[in-house]
Amino acid sequence: MITTNENHAAKTRFWNDEKTRGIIYQVVTAMLVAFIGYYLISNVQDNMAKQSIASGFGFLEKEAAFEIGEKSIEYSAADSYGRALVVGVINTLKVSLVGMLLTTMLGTIVGVCTLSSNWLISKLGTIYVEIFQNIPVLLQLFFFYALFYEAFPGPRQALSPVAGLFISNRGIDFAVPAQHFAWSYVVAAFLAASVIAFFMTRWAKKRQEGTGQQFPSFWIGLGLLAGLPLLTWVVCGAPTELDIPALKGFNFQGGQNISPEFSALLFGLVLYTASFIAQIVRAGIQSISHGQSEAAMSIGLKTKHVLSLVIFPQALRVIIPPLTSQLLNLTKNSSLAVAIGYPDFVQVAGTTINQTGQAVEGVALMMLVYLTLSLLTSVFMNWYNKRIAIIER
Amino acid sequence: MRQFKSLFIGCTLLLSSAGLVFAGNGDTLKAVQAKGYIQAGVNGDLFGFGKADQKGVWKGLDVDTARAVAVAVFGDLKDRVRYTPLTAKTRFTALQSKEIDLLTRNATQTLGRDTSLGLDFVQVNYYDGQGFMVPKALGVKSAKELGGATVCVLPGTTTEQNAADFFRSNNMDWKTVTIESTAELSQAFYAGRCDVMTSDASQLAGIRASSPKPDSYMILPDIISKEPLAPAVRHGDNQWKDIVNYSVLTMINAEEFGITSKNVDEMAKSKDPKIQRFLGVTAGNGKALGLDEKFAYNIIKQVGNYGEVFERNVGVNTPLGIERGLNALWTNGGLMYSPPFK
Numbered sequence: 001m002i003t004t005n006e007n008h009a010a011k012t013r014f015w016n017d018e019k020t021r022g023i024i025y026q027v028v029t030a031m032l033v034a035f036i037g038y039y040l041i042s043n044v045q046d047n048m049a050k051q052s053i054a055s056g057f058g059f060l061e062k063e064a065a066f067e068i069g070e071k072s073i074e075y076s077a078a079d080s081y082g083r084a085l086v087v088g089v090i091n092t093l094k095v096s097l098v099g100m101l102l103t104t105m106l107g108t109i110v111g112v113c114t115l116s117s118n119w120l121i122s123k124l125g126t127i128y129v130e131i132f133q134n135i136p137v138l139l140q141l142f143f144f145y146a147l148f149y150e151a152f153p154g155p156r157q158a159l160s161p162v163a164g165l166f167i168s169n170r171g172i173d174f175a176v177p178a179q180h181f182a183w184s185y186v187v188a189a190f191l192a193a194s195v196i197a198f199f200m201t202r203w204a205k206k207r208q209e210g211t212g213q214q215f216p217s218f219w220i221g222l223g224l225l226a227g228l229p230l231l232t233w234v235v236c237g238a239p240t241e242l243d244i245p246a247l248k249g250f251n252f253q254g255g256q257n258i259s260p261e262f263s264a265l266l267f268g269l270v271l272y273t274a275s276f277i278a279q280i281v282r283a284g285i286q287s288i289s290h291g292q293s294e295a296a297m298s299i300g301l302k303t304k305h306v307l308s309l310v311i312f313p314q315a316l317r318v319i320i321p322p323l324t325s326q327l328l329n330l331t332k333n334s335s336l337a338v339a340i341g342y343p344d345f346v347q348v349a350g351t352t353i354n355q356t357g358q359a360v361e362g363v364a365l366m367m368l369v370y371l372t373l374s375l376l377t378s379v380f381m382n383w384y385n386k387r388i389a390i391i392e393r
Numbered sequence: 394m395r396q397f398k399s400l401f402i403g404c405t406l407l408l409s410s411a412g413l414v415f416a417g418n419g420d421t422l423k424a425v426q427a428k429g430y431i432q433a434g435v436n437g438d439l440f441g442f443g444k445a446d447q448k449g450v451w452k453g454l455d456v457d458t459a460r461a462v463a464v465a466v467f468g469d470l471k472d473r474v475r476y477t478p479l480t481a482k483t484r485f486t487a488l489q490s491k492e493i494d495l496l497t498r499n500a501t502q503t504l505g506r507d508t509s510l511g512l513d514f515v516q517v518n519y520y521d522g523q524g525f526m527v528p529k530a531l532g533v534k535s536a537k538e539l540g541g542a543t544v545c546v547l548p549g550t551t552t553e554q555n556a557a558d559f560f561r562s563n564n565m566d567w568k569t570v571t572i573e574s575t576a577e578l579s580q581a582f583y584a585g586r587c588d589v590m591t592s593d594a595s596q597l598a599g600i601r602a603s604s605p606k607p608d609s610y611m612i613l614p615d616i617i618s619k620e621p622l623a624p625a626v627r628h629g630d631n632q633w634k635d636i637v638n639y640s641v642l643t644m645i646n647a648e649e650f651g652i653t654s655k656n657v658d659e660m661a662k663s664k665d666p667k668i669q670r671f672l673g674v675t676a677g678n679g680k681a682l683g684l685d686e687k688f689a690y691n692i693i694k695q696v697g698n699y700g701e702v703f704e705r706n707v708g709v710n711t712p713l714g715i716e717r718g719l720n721a722l723w724t725n726g727g728l729m730y731s732p733p734f735k
Contacts (some may be wrong), residue, residue: 050629053489054509066553067560069569077557142577149586150408169585170543249541250588251568260586261570341572341581351548351571354482357510 021152044360059356066351068343081352088348089369092219095265095344096331096373103330104323105269107277112307114282122186125278132275138336145340148260155251159238164244166252171259173245173252182236189232190225197221262344265334273330277323284319285311324381328374335370345369413735421626421633424685425466425494430473433459434493437478438575440599441707441715442499442519454706455497458518461696462495462640463686470695480573481547485510488627495637496625499593501551514623515638516645520719520728522616523555526601529611531588536615540565545578545587549573555618556591579604593620595707595715600711601721634671636682639734643689646671646731647698648723654697657690671734676732689734699729 014020015310019237021180031034048055060082067077071087114125149169153159158168164175177183197217204215233239245255288311296310297303353362416728426433435443435455442453452665458477463473468562478494488496489511489549499521500506527533536559546553548571570587572578579600582590590597594612603612626634647653650668652660661672669675672690679686696702703720707713721727 048511053511065557067567067569069571077561095419110401146580146584149581149584155584183696189726250539251541251543253541338573339577341578343571347548347571347573350482350573354548355505355554357485357488 031121035117036082038358048360049067053154054356054358055360056358057361059352062356064352064355066355069341070262070272072341081356084348085345085352085365088343088345090347091343092331092345092369092373095262095269095334095337095342099266099269099273099330099334100327100377101213102266103273103277104327106270107274108272108281110278111281111285114278115285123204129275129278132271133279135272137268137272137333138339140272141264141336141340144267145260145264148264149334155247158247158252160249164255166244166245168252170251171257171263173255173257175242176256177239178241178243180236180239180241182233182239185232185236186229189229193224193228195225259342261337261340264340265337265342265344269333272333273326276326276329280319280322280326281315284315287318288314313388317385317390319383320388324385326376327381328377331373331377332370419632419683421460421630422466422636423495429467429514430467430475431459431463431495432475432477432493433462434479434484434487434496434498435459436475437476439499439596440603441595441711441713442599443476443478443497445476448579452706454519454702455499455624457696457702458497458641458707459495461644461692462624462637464691464695465636465640465643465682465684466729468685468687468691482573485512485625488512489623494626494633499596499622501593501620501668502623502625502627503551511623511628513634514625516641517621517623517728518641519595519622521593521595521620521622522598523552523591523618523620524616525613526582526590526592526597526610527613528585529609533589533613536613536617537563537565539567539589541567542588543568543570545570545572545582545590547575547578547592548573551618551620552592559617575600593622595622595713598707598713598715602714607712608649620646632683636684639682639686640692642731643681643692643734644696644699644702645722645729646734647689647693648700648729649724649731650697652693653701654694657693661690667733710724 066085158166204217245252673686723730
């Protein structure tokens with residue numbers, strides 16, 4: 001670079017000032033990024049217009065005209081694309097939430113098992129982890145799906161181990177209570193009981209910390225959770241009518257159905273992710289020095305209390321961050337549902353893209369939905385992580 | 394300065410990769426001639442239309458259509474077509490993004506696709522319609538008896554919409570199982586996951602032919618939609634569109650004249666001026682399209698006329714066993730009709 005040395009004033013030129021230069025760099029970079037973003041978007045829009053490819057989100061209001069295999073809200077082919085996509089999001093949420101819950105439970109149990117002093121249990125735990133962690137999840141999904149439709153008979157020869165329960169290659173059909181106003185009150189009572197039990201446990205813990213007096217909050221809580229809904233049910237007239245699935249024509253009508261697609265997806269995702277969580281839990285527990293459990297035992301705590309009061313609270317700090325990423329993986333892996341026919345968001349969005357031809361908008365929506373789900377999971381887990389982190393005194 | 398340099402390189406890369414280039418008139422032919430082959434998007438999984446055999450040789454009606462275009466452009470078939478197997482979902486995007494030059498993948502021509510996907514359909518190479526396949530053991534004789542059934546559907550096709558329309562207009566309940574891959578969907582159907590499978594009738598015939606027990610399935614007589622399957626090219630390159638269009642029409646016209654791959658040399662000596670013009674003995678047609686004057690002769694000689702191609706891939710003597718039906722020449726009560734080559 002050529003510079004002139006003529007005006008070497010006492011004050012440095014403003015472009016030689018470190019601070020100003022830093023700001024200039026940042027402004028230039030920001031402008032470049034904005035320009036590139038603008039260029040890319042306008043270029044895509046231009047070219048799509050030139051090739052007469054439709055754009056915009058107007059299609060969301062149009063009639064979808066396709067059917068969705070499983071839906072938790074009212075939907076028919078006469079509804080809009082927007083509603084179809086909502087059905088897809090709910091299906092994704094359903095499998096992700098149930099999956100996260102089950103996989104955390106299973107993973108923790110297996111993780112503890114691998115550390116068991118019982119040879120058989122610890123080996124079984126290790127074998128589980130090695131098998132499920134080392135087979136690609138897509139293959140596992142294909143396997144479980146094939147298992148469901150190959151192993152079970154058709155609906156006309158459905159297995160019925162208990163009255164009101166039917167297992168066939170159309171899924172699991174079971175009886176549910178028939179519609180009655182009492183059931184919504186029962187659910188409300190259960191929710192109320194949960195809230196009361198939560199505050200009671202908090203109060204009991206505070207009292208124990210303050211006075212050392214114990215309170216049987218577990219049993220009373222359980223009693224509340226079971227008793228209050230039961231009481232409501234009796235008060236409302238104790239309806240006992242059931243909606244029992246019955247074979248009509250090709251399929252079972254009535255009752256509740258859990259489809260082979262949902263089951264296979266849930267099974268595959270839960271078993272696969274649990275193998276990773278087991279490893280994380282094992283590592284977390286092993287990271288706590290042995291002296292801790294020895295000290296706990298020497299003051300006379302029972303084994304279960306050693307685990308629940310001393311080891312786990314410390315291990316959780318190591319476990320939570322990698323656990324979060326596994327739970328995120330489960331949500332993202334749920335998009336493999338397309339391969340086995342579970343109508344998750346990706347599948348519905350895929351059909352929408354194909355029928356409307358608006359791939360850019362469709363893919364943008366897909367990214368938005370998964371980003372939102374992942375961010376929400378992260379926010380929750382970070383909050384929890386902060387809560388259990390060591391409080392510096 | 395180094396920072397700026399890397400930034401600059403980054404920007405250049407980004408800008409140059411900013412995809413989607415507009416197709417101009419004549420661009421495709423030039424590009425194809427320059428690289429020496431045609432990249433054709435095909436099904437890859439559909440027996441009779443586009444599928445590689447055990448030796449890796451591509452076969453099918455759609456594959457032969459692509460080969461006809463290649464012969465028209467190059468005059469020979471020495472590695473002149475390369476195939477990209479596409480799913481129903483990816484096919485149009487592949488064409489839009491210039492990944493392929495030509496789409497011959499049993500795609501139904503519709504107004505919506507023609508106008509909003511940036512592509513043009515040419516002469517139909519197979520008139521199809523959507524049907525239903527059921528296990529014979531089910532005892533169903535008509536699609537109207539399918540109320541309450543579970544139906545296996547391939548996603549990302551007009552199939553989903555047609556089936557939904559059919560069940561809606563007949564006030565019947567139904568459940569869908571939608572799986573992305575044909576192979577996986579067929580497995581689920583054979584195992585009884587669904588009572589019915591729905592797709593284009595030709596596709597059902599292909600799936601039945603490759604099933605473990607073809608005799609235990611039947612295709613119901615009801616056809617619920619019109620599915621004109623046509624090759625497609627990018628919108629905007631009219632010359633390329635003409636070439637693809639007239640390559641398909643050449644095969645149809647040849648059948649009408651009774652010219653086959655066997656007798657084409659004989660026919661080239663014909664005194665009929667129509668045949669002389671058609672086979673390029675009298676020059677004109679080739680130049681108009683920007684091709685060799687012998688393009689029609691080459692297509693017939695190396696690929697065959699439409700009847701030969703049909704019978705070889707999907708006809709009654711193949712495992713698919715499909716009758717000519719709508720795909721017969723107009724002179725035989727079908728819809729195959731070519732404008733005159735002059």
